[in-house]
Amino acid sequence: MYKLVFADLDETLLADHHVPAVNLQAINKAKQQGVKIIPCTGRGYDMTIDVLKELDQYDQTGEYLVGYNGALIMETKGPKELMFNGLEYELMKQIFEYGKNLDVCLMVFTTEGCYLFNANEDEIQRKTRQKSNFKVMEGYDIDFLKDQRIAKINYENTDMEYMAKIKQEIEPLVGDKVSVTASSSRYIEFNKKGVNKGVGLKWLADYLDIPIEETIGIGDNYNDIDMIKTAGLGACVASAHQDIQDISDYVAKRDYADGSVAEVIEKFILKNSAE
Structure with a gap:
Protein backbone atom coordinates (compact mmCIF):
# COMPACT_ATOMS: atom_id res chain seq x y z
CA MET A 1 0.00 0.00 0.00
CA TYR A 2 1.38 3.39 -0.99
CA LYS A 3 1.24 5.98 1.81
CA LEU A 4 3.01 9.02 0.38
CA VAL A 5 2.48 10.60 -3.05
CA PHE A 6 5.08 13.23 -3.96
CA ALA A 7 3.79 15.37 -6.84
CA ASP A 8 5.60 18.04 -8.80
CA LEU A 9 3.42 21.13 -9.25
CA ASP A 10 3.90 22.95 -12.56
CA GLU A 11 2.93 20.81 -15.55
CA THR A 12 2.18 17.85 -13.23
CA LEU A 13 -0.34 18.46 -10.45
CA LEU A 14 -1.31 21.93 -11.70
CA ALA A 15 -2.84 23.37 -14.85
CA ASP A 16 -2.62 27.16 -15.14
CA HIS A 17 -1.47 27.33 -11.51
CA HIS A 18 -4.52 25.49 -10.14
CA VAL A 19 -5.32 21.88 -9.22
CA PRO A 20 -7.78 20.43 -11.78
CA ALA A 21 -11.01 19.10 -10.28
CA VAL A 22 -10.25 15.56 -11.46
CA ASN A 23 -7.02 15.58 -9.44
CA LEU A 24 -8.74 16.97 -6.34
CA GLN A 25 -11.38 14.26 -6.49
CA ALA A 26 -8.81 11.45 -6.62
CA ILE A 27 -6.62 13.11 -3.99
CA ASN A 28 -9.51 13.44 -1.55
CA LYS A 29 -10.39 9.76 -1.99
CA ALA A 30 -6.75 8.80 -1.37
CA LYS A 31 -6.65 10.96 1.76
CA GLN A 32 -9.67 9.09 3.12
CA GLN A 33 -7.47 5.98 3.03
CA GLY A 34 -4.70 7.73 4.99
CA VAL A 35 -2.50 8.60 2.00
CA LYS A 36 -0.58 11.88 2.23
CA ILE A 37 -0.11 14.10 -0.84
CA ILE A 38 3.19 16.00 -0.72
CA PRO A 39 3.82 18.90 -3.12
CA CYS A 40 7.43 18.43 -4.27
CA THR A 41 8.39 21.52 -6.19
CA GLY A 42 11.02 23.99 -7.26
CA ARG A 43 8.80 26.71 -5.82
CA GLY A 44 9.22 28.24 -2.39
CA TYR A 45 6.59 28.11 0.35
CA ASP A 46 5.07 31.51 -0.48
CA MET A 47 4.45 30.34 -4.07
CA THR A 48 2.50 27.27 -2.90
CA ILE A 49 0.04 28.78 -0.42
CA ASP A 50 -2.88 28.89 -2.88
CA VAL A 51 -2.14 25.30 -3.96
CA LEU A 52 -2.05 24.15 -0.34
CA LYS A 53 -5.39 25.85 0.24
CA GLU A 54 -6.91 24.10 -2.78
CA LEU A 55 -5.64 20.80 -1.39
CA ASP A 56 -6.96 21.69 2.08
CA GLN A 57 -3.40 21.30 3.38
CA TYR A 58 -2.61 24.90 4.31
CA ASP A 59 -1.61 25.52 7.94
CA GLN A 60 -2.36 21.92 8.84
CA ALA A 71 16.40 22.43 -0.29
CA LEU A 72 13.48 23.12 2.07
CA ILE A 73 11.08 20.77 3.87
CA MET A 74 8.25 22.16 5.95
CA GLU A 75 5.21 21.13 7.91
CA THR A 76 2.52 23.54 6.74
CA LYS A 77 1.19 24.21 10.27
CA GLY A 78 2.80 27.50 11.26
CA PRO A 79 4.56 26.88 8.90
CA LYS A 80 7.30 24.91 10.65
CA GLU A 81 10.65 24.46 8.96
CA LEU A 82 12.00 20.92 9.30
CA MET A 83 15.07 21.09 7.08
CA PHE A 84 16.94 23.66 4.99
CA ASN A 85 20.01 22.98 2.85
CA GLY A 86 20.78 26.13 0.93
CA LEU A 87 23.38 27.47 -1.47
CA GLU A 88 26.46 29.31 -0.21
CA TYR A 89 26.56 33.01 -1.14
CA GLU A 90 29.95 32.88 -2.89
CA LEU A 91 28.87 29.96 -5.05
CA MET A 92 25.61 31.69 -5.93
CA LYS A 93 27.61 34.81 -6.79
CA GLN A 94 29.83 32.84 -9.18
CA ILE A 95 26.77 31.54 -11.05
CA PHE A 96 25.17 35.00 -10.93
CA GLU A 97 28.25 36.71 -12.39
CA TYR A 98 28.38 34.17 -15.24
CA GLY A 99 24.71 34.76 -15.98
CA LYS A 100 25.10 38.54 -16.21
CA ASN A 101 26.66 38.05 -19.63
CA LEU A 102 23.79 35.88 -20.90
CA ASP A 103 20.35 36.70 -22.25
CA VAL A 104 18.56 35.37 -19.17
CA CYS A 105 16.49 36.59 -16.27
CA LEU A 106 18.47 35.86 -13.11
CA MET A 107 16.32 34.65 -10.23
CA VAL A 108 17.73 34.33 -6.72
CA PHE A 109 15.47 32.50 -4.26
CA ARG A 126 4.29 34.31 -14.17
CA LYS A 127 5.52 35.21 -10.69
CA THR A 128 2.47 37.42 -10.21
CA ARG A 129 0.13 34.54 -11.10
CA GLN A 130 2.03 32.29 -8.71
CA LYS A 131 1.57 34.98 -6.02
CA SER A 132 5.28 34.84 -5.34
CA ASN A 133 6.86 37.22 -2.86
CA PHE A 134 9.18 38.66 -5.52
CA LYS A 135 10.99 41.91 -6.22
CA VAL A 136 12.27 43.22 -9.54
CA MET A 137 15.78 44.57 -9.05
CA GLU A 138 17.57 47.34 -10.91
CA GLY A 139 21.19 46.68 -11.82
CA TYR A 140 23.18 43.70 -10.55
CA ASP A 141 24.07 44.53 -6.94
CA ILE A 142 23.69 41.39 -4.81
CA ASP A 143 25.68 42.39 -1.71
CA PHE A 144 22.43 42.58 0.29
CA LEU A 145 22.03 38.82 -0.16
CA LYS A 146 25.07 37.99 1.99
CA ASP A 147 22.91 37.95 5.11
CA GLN A 148 20.02 35.96 3.61
CA ARG A 149 19.58 32.20 3.38
CA ILE A 150 19.83 31.36 -0.31
CA ALA A 151 17.87 28.34 -1.53
CA LYS A 152 18.84 28.35 -5.21
CA ILE A 153 19.45 30.47 -8.29
CA ASN A 154 17.73 30.11 -11.67
CA TYR A 155 18.41 31.26 -15.20
CA GLU A 156 15.23 31.90 -17.23
CA ASN A 157 14.63 32.11 -20.97
CA THR A 158 11.90 30.38 -22.98
CA ASP A 159 14.27 29.60 -25.87
CA MET A 160 15.15 26.07 -24.76
CA GLU A 161 17.68 25.55 -27.55
CA TYR A 162 19.58 28.54 -26.17
CA MET A 163 19.14 27.27 -22.60
CA ALA A 164 20.38 23.80 -23.51
CA LYS A 165 23.55 25.39 -24.90
CA ILE A 166 24.05 27.40 -21.70
CA LYS A 167 23.54 24.31 -19.54
CA GLN A 168 26.11 22.39 -21.61
CA GLU A 169 28.63 25.23 -21.25
CA ILE A 170 28.21 25.93 -17.53
CA GLU A 171 27.98 22.37 -16.17
CA PRO A 172 31.74 21.68 -16.57
CA LEU A 173 32.44 24.92 -14.68
CA VAL A 174 30.18 24.39 -11.65
CA GLY A 175 28.83 20.84 -11.92
CA ASP A 176 31.13 19.54 -9.21
CA LYS A 177 29.83 22.20 -6.81
CA VAL A 178 26.09 22.42 -7.54
CA SER A 179 23.19 20.33 -8.80
CA VAL A 180 22.16 21.63 -12.23
CA THR A 181 18.69 20.78 -13.59
CA ALA A 182 16.14 22.12 -16.08
CA SER A 183 12.39 22.63 -15.66
CA SER A 184 9.19 24.12 -17.12
CA SER A 185 10.76 24.61 -20.56
CA ARG A 186 12.23 27.89 -19.31
CA TYR A 187 14.59 27.38 -16.35
CA ILE A 188 18.06 26.18 -15.54
CA GLU A 189 18.13 25.62 -11.78
CA PHE A 190 21.18 25.57 -9.50
CA ASN A 191 20.94 24.00 -6.04
CA LYS A 192 23.59 23.01 -3.56
CA LYS A 193 25.40 19.84 -4.60
CA GLY A 194 23.47 16.81 -3.42
CA VAL A 195 20.19 18.69 -3.11
CA ASN A 196 17.40 17.33 -5.29
CA LYS A 197 13.79 16.18 -5.04
CA GLY A 198 14.84 12.56 -4.55
CA VAL A 199 16.86 13.45 -1.45
CA GLY A 200 13.92 15.52 -0.22
CA LEU A 201 11.56 12.59 -0.76
CA LYS A 202 13.81 10.21 1.17
CA TRP A 203 14.34 12.71 4.01
CA LEU A 204 10.62 13.18 4.56
CA ILE A 216 5.08 7.42 -5.31
CA GLY A 217 6.82 10.24 -7.17
CA ILE A 218 5.08 11.96 -10.11
CA GLY A 219 6.75 14.54 -12.33
CA ASP A 220 7.33 15.81 -15.83
CA ASN A 221 10.76 17.39 -16.16
CA TYR A 222 14.46 17.03 -15.52
CA ASN A 223 14.38 18.38 -11.97
CA ASP A 224 11.97 15.50 -11.21
CA ILE A 225 14.34 12.71 -12.28
CA ASP A 226 15.80 12.02 -8.83
CA MET A 227 12.34 11.98 -7.27
CA ILE A 228 11.03 9.57 -9.91
CA LYS A 229 14.07 7.30 -9.51
CA THR A 230 14.01 7.36 -5.70
CA ALA A 231 10.30 6.70 -5.16
CA GLY A 232 8.97 3.20 -4.74
CA LEU A 233 6.94 3.93 -7.88
CA GLY A 234 8.14 6.61 -10.27
CA ALA A 235 5.58 8.04 -12.69
CA CYS A 236 5.37 10.87 -15.21
CA VAL A 237 2.73 12.75 -17.19
CA ALA A 238 1.96 11.90 -20.81
CA SER A 239 3.80 14.95 -22.18
CA ALA A 240 7.00 14.37 -20.19
CA HIS A 241 10.25 14.49 -22.10
CA GLN A 242 11.25 11.12 -23.52
CA ASP A 243 14.22 11.04 -21.13
CA ILE A 244 11.78 11.27 -18.23
CA GLN A 245 9.51 8.61 -19.67
CA ASP A 246 12.46 6.27 -20.08
CA ILE A 247 13.30 6.29 -16.36
CA SER A 248 9.69 6.13 -15.14
CA ASP A 249 8.00 2.95 -13.93
CA TYR A 250 4.70 4.27 -15.26
CA VAL A 251 3.88 6.82 -17.98
CA ALA A 252 0.39 8.26 -17.62
CA LYS A 253 -1.92 8.17 -20.61
CA ARG A 254 -3.41 11.52 -19.61
CA ASP A 255 -1.56 14.82 -19.67
CA TYR A 256 -1.35 17.06 -16.62
CA ALA A 257 -4.36 19.24 -17.47
CA ASP A 258 -6.49 16.12 -17.94
CA GLY A 259 -5.57 14.56 -14.60
CA SER A 260 -2.39 12.51 -14.91
CA VAL A 261 -1.97 12.66 -11.12
CA ALA A 262 -5.53 11.37 -10.72
CA GLU A 263 -4.74 8.56 -13.15
CA VAL A 264 -1.76 7.39 -11.09
CA ILE A 265 -3.75 7.58 -7.83
CA GLU A 266 -6.70 5.71 -9.35
CA LYS A 267 -4.50 2.98 -10.80
CA PHE A 268 -2.09 2.34 -7.94
CA ILE A 269 -4.02 3.39 -4.82
CA LEU A 270 -7.77 3.46 -5.34
CA LYS A 271 -8.00 0.45 -7.66
CA ASN A 272 -5.76 -1.67 -5.45
CA SER A 273 -7.74 -0.76 -2.34
CA ALA A 274 -10.96 -1.91 -4.03
CA GLU A 275 -9.56 -5.33 -4.92
Missing part, protein backbone atom coordinates in the same frame (compact mmCIF):
# COMPACT_ATOMS: atom_id res chain seq x y z
CA THR A 61 -0.60 19.63 11.31
CA GLY A 62 0.74 16.54 9.55
CA GLU A 63 0.78 18.12 6.07
CA TYR A 64 4.11 18.74 4.37
CA LEU A 65 5.88 20.52 1.53
CA VAL A 66 9.18 19.79 -0.22
CA GLY A 67 10.29 23.09 -1.76
CA TYR A 68 13.16 24.55 -3.77
CA ASN A 69 13.86 21.13 -5.34
CA GLY A 70 14.50 19.58 -1.93
CA THR A 110 15.95 33.05 -0.55
CA THR A 111 13.79 32.24 2.45
CA GLU A 112 12.87 35.95 2.39
CA GLY A 113 11.56 35.89 -1.20
CA CYS A 114 12.57 35.86 -4.87
CA TYR A 115 14.69 38.55 -6.53
CA LEU A 116 14.57 39.05 -10.32
CA PHE A 117 17.47 40.64 -12.17
CA ASN A 118 17.23 41.53 -15.88
CA ALA A 119 13.55 40.65 -15.54
CA ASN A 120 11.26 40.24 -18.53
CA GLU A 121 7.52 40.89 -18.54
CA ASP A 122 6.65 37.24 -19.15
CA GLU A 123 8.44 36.08 -15.99
CA ILE A 124 7.04 38.98 -13.98
CA GLN A 125 3.52 37.95 -14.99
CA ALA A 205 9.82 9.48 4.19
CA ASP A 206 12.47 8.72 6.84
CA TYR A 207 11.10 11.51 9.06
CA LEU A 208 7.63 9.99 8.84
CA ASP A 209 9.04 6.46 9.24
CA ILE A 210 7.56 5.30 5.94
CA PRO A 211 9.54 2.89 3.72
CA ILE A 212 10.60 4.18 0.32
CA GLU A 213 8.72 1.24 -1.22
CA GLU A 214 5.49 2.86 -0.03
CA THR A 215 6.09 6.16 -1.86
